[in-house]
Amino acid sequence: MWLLTILLAIFQPLVVFESCQVDLEGDGQKERVIFRPKVKGAISVFRSERKVWQGVPNRWQAWKLIIADVDGDDRKDFLVGVNIKTRYFPYRHKSVFVLGWNGKFAYARWLGSHMSKPLVDFVAASLDEHQGDELVTLETTRDGRKCLVVYRWIGFGFTVIWQSQPFARARLFSKGRQVGVRLPDGQRLFIVNTKGRWALKTYR
Ligand SMILES: [Ca+2]
Ligand SMILES: [Ca+2]
Numbered sequence: 001m002w003l004l005t006i007l008l009a010i011f012q013p014l015v016v017f018e019s020c021q022v023d024l025e026g027d028g029q030k031e032r033v034i035f036r037p038k039v040k041g042a043i044s045v046f047r048s049e050r051k052v053w054q055g056v057p058n059r060w061q062a063w064k065l066i067i068a069d070v071d072g073d074d075r076k077d078f079l080v081g082v083n084i085k086t087r088y089f090p091y092r093h094k095s096v097f098v099l100g101w102n103g104k105f106a107y108a109r110w111l112g113s114h115m116s117k118p119l120v121d122f123v124a125a126s127l128d129e130h131q132g133d134e135l136v137t138l139e140t141t142r143d144g145r146k147c148l149v150v151y152r153w154i155g156f157g158f159t160v161i162w163q164s165q166p167f168a169r170a171r172l173f174s175k176g177r178q179v180g181v182r183l184p185d186g187q188r189l190f191i192v193n194t195k196g197r198w199a200l201k202t203y204r
Contacts, residue, residue, distance in 0.1 A: 012176060013068035013079075013124035013133050022067055025103045026074040035065040043078060043099075043106065053105045060084060060097065068124035070153040072131030076101055077109065079124055079135065086113040094119040096135065098153075110157045115139060116149060123174040128193040134161075136179050136191065138172040146170040148181060148191065150198065162198040164191075178203065 014020055016035040024031045024045065032046040042062040044054040056062050064081030071077070078099040083092050095114050099106040117139035124133040127150065135151040135158060145166035151158035170181040173188060180190030180200060188203035 011069070012126075013066050015123070016065040016067060020067070022076060024067075024076045024101045027103075033065075033067065035062075037063050043080070045101075045106075055106055056080065056099075061092070063094075064122070066122070066124050068133040068135075070098060070124070070132050070135065071155070072133075078106055079122070081122060084113070089114055096122055096137070112157065116160055116163075117141060117147075120146060121172040123172060123179055125174065125177055125179045127177070127179065127191055128196070136172075136174075138170065138181070141166045146181070148172075148200075150191065162191075164200055 014022060016033055019032055019034040021030045021032055023029060029047065034044045036042050038061050040058040041054040042056040043065060045052045061083035062080050063083055066079040067076050068079055069076055078101065080097045080099060082095050082097050084095055085092055093114060095112050097112065098110040100109040115137055120138040120140060122135060122137040124135050127134045130152060132153055137149045138146055139149050141147055145168055147166045148164040149160055150162040152161045167181060167183060169184050173180055173182040178190045180188055180203065182188050189200040190203050192199055192201045
């Protein structure tokens with residue numbers, strides 16, 4: 001049991017490039033998750049070579065998949081980068097959808113029509129003592145600069161818990177638990193949470 005506990009504790013959110021092996025529901029048996037961006041049925045889940053589920057409609061134009069656990073219940077969640085049109089935002093724009101996994105199929109937990117500002121990129125990481133992984137996004141401010149936004153899952157969706165200063169140009173970077181921005185001069189700043197206070201620190 002202690003081994004299982006350690007394995008759960010060291011689970012890091014995974015960016016799925018093509019396929020990965022991960023235990024989605026914490027039953028000790030790994031599933032294979034295959035991600036094929038922008039096609040119908042972009043995500044498929046296999047267990048012992050048998051397809052358990054395939055889904056995600058074409059119209060979502062899924063472009064990124066991260067497997068994380070946003071609520072910390074040890075069942076993995078799919079964070080799907082989408083490129084959608086909605087009634088109030090009738091042009092294509094990026095957002096993140098959250099699908100839960102019940103062991104048999106993925107179901108919609110949060111289909112946010114947009115993030116707090118136009119989305120550039122996103123990752124997930126456990127950044128504080130709070131249970132579950134935080135969603136970290138790079139977003140565009142009104143004046144065209146880029147900032148990091150940290151979101152926490154609050155049961156039925158996300159709430160913003162911190163926003164960084166804006167940068168004229170920045171790219172999202174992540175390396176294990178370290179998440180932050182890479183600036184044009186190569187400098188990397190990563191998010192730290194010390195006793196509940198959020199800040200950016202120089203990466204060494
Ligand atoms: Ca499993
Ligand atoms: Ca979960």
